[in-house]
Amino acid sequence: MPKPFARLFLLCLLLSQTVAADEEFIVTDIKVKGLQRISQGTVYNYLPVNVGEKFSLDNAGPAIKALFKTGFFKDVSLERDGSTLIVNVVERPSIAKIIIEGNKDLSKDDLTKALNSIGMSEGKVFNKQILDKVEQELNRQYLSHGKYALKIKTEVNTLTRNRVGILIKISEGRVTKIKQINIVGNKAFDDPTLLKQLELSTTNLLSFYTKNDQYSKQKLQADLETLRSYYLDRGYINFSIESTQVAITPDKKDIYVTINVKEGDVYTLDKVKLAGNLIVPPEQLIKLVGIGPGEIFSRKQATETSKAISDRLGDEGYTFANVNMVPEINEKNKTVVMTFFVDPGKRAYVRHINFTGNTKTRDEVLRREMRQMESSWASGSKIERSKTRLERLGYFEDVNVETPQVVGAADQIDVNYKVTEKASGNLSAGVGYSQVQGIVLNANISQDNVFGSGKRVNLAFNNSDYLTSYQFGFFNPYFNVDGVSQGYNLGYTSRNAARINITSYSTDVANAGINFGIPINEFDQLRFDLDLKHTTLKDTDQVANEIQDFIKKEGDKFLTLAPTISWSHDTLNRAIFPTKGGQQRFSALATTPGSDLEYYKISYKHQIYIPLAQSLTFRLHGEVAYGDGYGGTDALPFFENYFAGGTGSVRGYKNNTLGPKSTQTIYTNVVQRDAAGNIIIDPITNRPVTTRTATANKLYPFGGSTKMIGNAELFFPVPFLSDVKSVRMGTFFDAGTVENGFKFNELRYSAGISGEWLSPFGALSVSAALPLNAKKDDPNDPNHLGDQKQIFQFNFGQNF
Incomplete structure (x- = not known):
């Protein structure tokens, strides 16, 4: 007889000594003795006896x-004191602490979650029966990680105040590795x-990371389905897996897996039919059929x-539509008639x-991104497009959508979007470093979602060896209800070009601009800028001859008004x-007639992301x-030239160094002397008289028109950090150049690996590239310098 029922039987016998079998009494009070942690109210809730009710021995057992x-x-007894029912209890101890020792392959958090799933956690009531399940659950966890030599020992220590500690x-033990996988019965495809x-x-060079040599039942089942799909996609309709055997060596170090298959014959398609209530014109559905007569069944x-x-x-609104595949197999001809039945x-x-x-962002900001409307x-x-538009706002870390059916309505659903907001405002001051610009100091106050309205305000200051910039900008993505955007900006920028590997000059630019964006359709937009x-x-003191000629002809101060149109x-x-999709941009800029400089610039960019896995x-x-x-204006002003090389263009070559070079004359101030060799003194300033004299020539990158x-780049997650979305690596091939005219023979190539990290301190990009066709210096012609290579390149504190 099980212990609980034996105890219940004995208690009923003891109770019968004080309460006769035929004696009943009205319960006027109930007292509970022995409680430590459990409240009396809990006992009253579970006790099937209430004050004012009759009680007899027949009620004792159920109570x-x-x-x-x-x-x-762990113990319960009932007594009678007059008309008072006394409930004596002995509480089970509570679990004060669970200590896990010796775990290396699985973290404590993973094991704690596993124990919680079977009802064992700190603070809960201790039950020895659950302790027996602990070993089974931990065995299950470790077996899935290939640990077959596992040993588990549990200890229960009694503590004060009716508590226990569990160790x-x-x-x-060591991981049991797959020694061999055998496939038996295959003829059409070989084992490799x-x-x-x-x-x-079996164990290979990447197994330390992939752990693909560790056997688990779940992985084997998935592989069997993969194997089945491989054959079914190649016409083997009657393919079957006859059996699988998994054998482990006595020392539990190696596992042998054997898969027995029966391939069958290859079947081809005879006909493809559409049946049922098609709803839309059949010619539209026929375009969606990816298989046809004569093809091997897949x-x-x-x-x-x-x-x-x-x-x-x-x-078309038929969210719950079912399209069933109904194959008719002709065993004699080895053909299939495939019917797609539409319900x-x-x-x-x-x-x-x-x-x-959306605790901050207003509902209207989200709702205006919806392409699905209510009541339609x-x-x-x-x-799905509405979900994508929410993700592209940049206000949310995560966006999920559910479409539950409305209870009691067979033709209605609700669309529920759940968003996780991220900080859309930024107040920062920082220091970065770039191989091009050197130390970068920046201060930025920006709010991409002002008061939850979706409008963006930005006030920024940046300072580096190359650039000093003050900018203010405002952008309203919904200037009107039709989705027209409006923005404007004010700023001042000072640049020292010599700091970024190009010819020496500097510019101070004050700018003011306004722009409008007009959506053409869901994916296309026209933008108009006026700057x-x-x-x-x-x-x-070191000026290229081209710059000297430009200043002589055009001057050194220019006021320009430049409208830009882009698609x-x-x-x-x-x-x-x-991870998927594409982006194209065509832009045309031209300064207006009457500007101090008259020029135009045209550009086209195209990128596409293809998910491979x-x-x-x-x-x-x-x-x-x-x-x-x-x-x-005869040509494009030199300070509007294009540059290439380095991060963002052709990695492996020093930033901005590809393309045409200019002869830069180096000037020095030479003290004047008289015929006797004495220094000539200016009688007015009482200082030596000097003249600016050219002392040397040197070639520097000048850019081109x-x-x-x-x-081409393949992105993949960083090993051991595959769950971190802010980090990625890539392997790439770059090509490019800058010239005056299209000269394809001047293209430079490189290949290498890259890494990008959106860190809390700023964006970091690194690359290691090998230039594939860098030009070498011409020893016979000092005006034909070779390309400047830079294998390792990085950028920190700047946007990508």
Whole structure:
């Protein structure tokens, strides 16, 4: 007889000594004795006896059983004192502390969560029966990590105030590795081909990171499904896995896995049919069918076709549409007639669109991004596009959407967006370093979401060896209800070009501008900018001949008014670290006739992100730009030239050094002497008379009017940091140059690896690149210098 029931039986016998079997009494009071932590109210809630009710021996068993069932007590007895029912209890001890020792492969947090799942945690009532489950659960956790030599020992120590401490000692042992995987019965595909499809593998160079040589039942089941899909996608409809055997060596060091398969024959498609209530014109659905007669049957293509048809119906409001694949197999001819049966169900309408988590951002800011409207039929693509638009705002760390069906309504759903806000304001002062600009001091006060309105205000100061800048900007993304944006800016910038590896000159620019953005459709926008600039050009003691000639002809102060028109097409899924979509931008700028300088600039950029796997993204980027003078200006002003080389263009070459060079004359002040060799003194200033004399010539990068850049990069997560979204690595191939005219033979190439981190202290980008066709110096011609290489490059404290 189980112990609880034996105890219950004995207590009933003892109770019968004081309460006769046929004696009943009215309970006028109930007293509980022995409580330490449990409240009397808890006992009263579970006790099936109340004051004023009749009580007899027949009620004793159910009462004691009900209190035992709570799990709070290890002993319960009932007594009668007149008309008072006395409940005597002995509480189970509580768990004061759980100590885990010896765990290395699994963290304490992971093990604690596992124990919580079976009801053992600090503060809960201790039950020896649950302790027996601890070893089973920990074994399960470690077996999934390939630890088959695991040993677990538990100790329970009694503490004061009816508490216990639990010590769990773990001896993990070494990881059991997969020694061999055998596939038996395969004829169409050899073992290496099939083994490449599996996640499980024998030990290789990357196993320390991937842990693919550690056996787990879950991984094996996933691999079996992968293997099944591999065959079904290649026409083997009758493929089956006959059996699997997993054997472990006596020393528990090695595992052998054997998979027995039966391939069957290859089947081809005879016909593809559409049936059911198609809703939309059949010709629209036929375009979505990715398989056709004569092709080898592929379950993957059939599934993708089914999903494409279902998504198309979803755009018409049939959110709950089912598209079932019904194959008719002809065993004799080894062919399949595939029918896609469409059951659209009822058209679903959106009752409410709800937002949660936006504690700061106003609902109207989120709602104006919605492409799905309330009271209209539900469109899967519009709901997903609305989610993407929320992500692209930049106000939220995470955006999730759910579409639950309205209770009691078969044709209505709610669309619930849950957002996690991030800090959209920034007050910072910092120090950064760039190989180009040197030490960078910056102060920035910005608010991308002023008072939750979605408007952006920015006040910034930046100072480095190259640049000193003061800027103020305001931007309203919804200037009117049609989505027209408006912004304006004021600023002052002083640049010293010699600090960034190019020819020596400096400029002071005061600017004021206004811009408008007009959406054409969901992905395209026209933008109009009008910028007024006053530029002051300063020469130095080391001035290129071209700059001297420019100043002689054009002067050193210029007032220009430059309108710009640009078109952009943007389908990126995120503003930062996108993983899919593309972006195009065409821009044309021209100063107005009558400006001190008359010139124009045209540029086109195109980039596309292609997801190759869950954590791999391939990026292609290209840029072409051209500028020239018109009217009274012969060419593009030199301080508007394009530059290439280094971070953001062709890595591996020193920043801004690719392209044309200028001859820079170095001047020095020479003290004048008379015929006798004495220093000539100016009678007015009483100082030596000096003359500015050219003493040397040197070549420096001068930039050009034409720019060509191309980049191909594969992004992947950083090993051991795959869950961190602010870090990524890449391997790349760069090509590009700057010239006066399109000269494809002057393109430079490089390849290497890169890393990017959006750190709390600023953006950090690093790269290590190998120039592939760098030009060398011509020893016979000092005016033909080679390219300046820089293998390792980094930027910190600046935007990408």
